[in-house]
Amino acid sequence: MRIVIAGENAERAAEFGALLADFGLDWQIDWLPAGAPVEPAMPAFDVFVCGLRPGPIGGPELLARVAALYPQAVRILLLDQSPNEASVDIAQGLDGAHRVLGRPLDPAELVEAVESVIDLRQLLDNEALKRLLGRINSLPPPPRLYLQLTRLLRDPDANNAAIAQALSQDPAIAAKVLRLCNSAYFSGGREISDMRSAVVRLGHQALLRMVLTIEAFGGLKLGSGKAREEMQDRALRASNLARKLLPGPSAELAATASLLSEVGKLLPGVASAESEEEGPNYAEAGAYLMGLWGLPMPLVEAVAYQRRPSQLRSGGFWVTGAVHVATALVAGEEPDEDYLRSVGMLDKLPQWREMVEPSALDEVA
Template sequence: MKVLFVDDEPHVLEGIERSLFTLDCDWDVQFASSGAAALKRLEDWSADIVVSDMRMPGMDGAELLTRVKQRWPDTLRVILSGYTEQEAAFRAMHVSHQFLAKPCQGGDLVEALNRLIIMRDLVPSRQLREMLGAIAELPPSPRIYLRLRHLLEQDSSGTGIIASVMEQDPALSSTVLKLANSTFFRRSHPIVSVHAAVMRLGVSLLHNLVLTAECYPPQPGVDVEQLRERSLLASLLVRKLAPSGIDVECCVSAALLAHVSALLPKVVQAAQDEGGAVSPAQIAAYLLGIWGLPLPIVYTVARHQRPLEHEPQRFGAIGVVHAAIALADSSEPDFAYLEQVGMAAQWPSWLQIVEVLRHDQQA
């Protein structure tokens, strides 16, 4: 793995170098003391990951990563930012795949970067990774976005009602989970639910995030509202289908986000043109993975279309999400899997449940 670290403070770069040596990282590492020096280095040295400090004189981290995104979209981009730099972090969010709190412990840094590279196993194609690497956010439903803006402009809106709106839209949900799971905001355990993410970030921060963001249009041919309704229905079905003993909130988020690749028809078409070895589910999982969402969500999204292969002995997270999405999409599930785990007899009653939920959605 080839990693370029960029910081204008020599002692920071020296500290990173010592940490990597102590942790015995077998990486090809380069260092640059400015954005300009980093760009010059990248001209003749192709990095897998660029890790940049946010606040630097001249060209700051956000501007550097913007140029990296434009010139080398396959390169994964990580920002380091101090806790007092929230406004700067928002700028970087639109061009970085992840951002880490500064100072960052060596072990946390290594774990985050290793995970980024592991995600490449989901999408081996460099062409597809270049297309996905240029994406920092997904287009939300205009109707939900405007409703959320209205709520945030009212000082009386609490986190509960804001979360209830955000968790209706896959694009907004992916953004808030990406933000909440960065080490910049996360305190300990990964955050798997939109509600918990909103609680962690708080109304004031979300106000700044949403009101300064752009609601850009979806790609031609994408029915954002239809996707939103299907995804929301699948997430609601998870709560009805899930047995005890599984992480329901993780499954709810996975079901909500499983079809986000439908917002990227050009990427999906490119994958099909390459032979279809990379599925839409893998495309979605890769994007969520490089954004730092919890791995249980990422791998459930990646595997939900093949439950018999990945979860043959029990009706667990993958099976629940698989069944919920099939019901929401009015498609056939893997009945061989449902038979094997003893759940096939439940299908007729689940069909009744989905009709009730559809009726409630339309009411």
């Protein structure tokens, strides 16, 4: 396996080589100097690692270039422990990365990250899942407006008026945004009746999650409006909880992944988590669907492993762990205590239980 690390300290090459040898891995590591481009003529590589600003060429641009030229390569983004970068740069980097690691890069974490992504690909590349989705005549469409707004919010010149205008292009979604904006989840006391005020009240990230919820569940075929409302209620509550369990940009990833944790139930013939022997369960099917939509790999991974986070090779508590805890607690289930103990977070479980919001449907009833 060949790994290319861009813009980092090449003086650590010997250290990396020795530590990788300790793992019994015959991996080759090449260090790409700061400012060097990714070219089609480069020797093929399996893993690409860079920070947000590895040189004159930004990290998000490098990752996008790698995705286009070497689509099978695992792409890893490095962030400082206390990042001071613009949120737009972070969002672009997260979209192009399979995994996120802290700087300075730790060889052991690199090994875990690469093997975890490989495991995920193998999990989703199973014949039963492919056969199931192949029998479905019409898969749920990608969240078009969510993806459009995501691109718009990366524009530093975008303002709330432009965002409101984009929302207003879809009257059905705009009406649902206004309805949810005035619901028990988001209401600030004064009724909101126009899109620009809704954007201001919600904030950009909450607005993105709301639009994603509406689009993802809009085509839900569950037989009754009540079932759809219950699933949307769980999604919103889990999202609100998950974003409180992680710091920084990771909080928004956890919130978004939690919104989509049950999206696999959109697909007919998907087994419940309790009957996995009957076929692919909703977590794997949902992750596969999100991959088809082109959503970021950390979201796909979190949804895929939400029921069994201990199967991840990563030793820390990140997006998947937060989604696991949030979705379990909102569903009235117990999180995997052995997993939480292994990542040093079990003592936080009583506090997290207290943070679960009551269902808005119960309040209405």
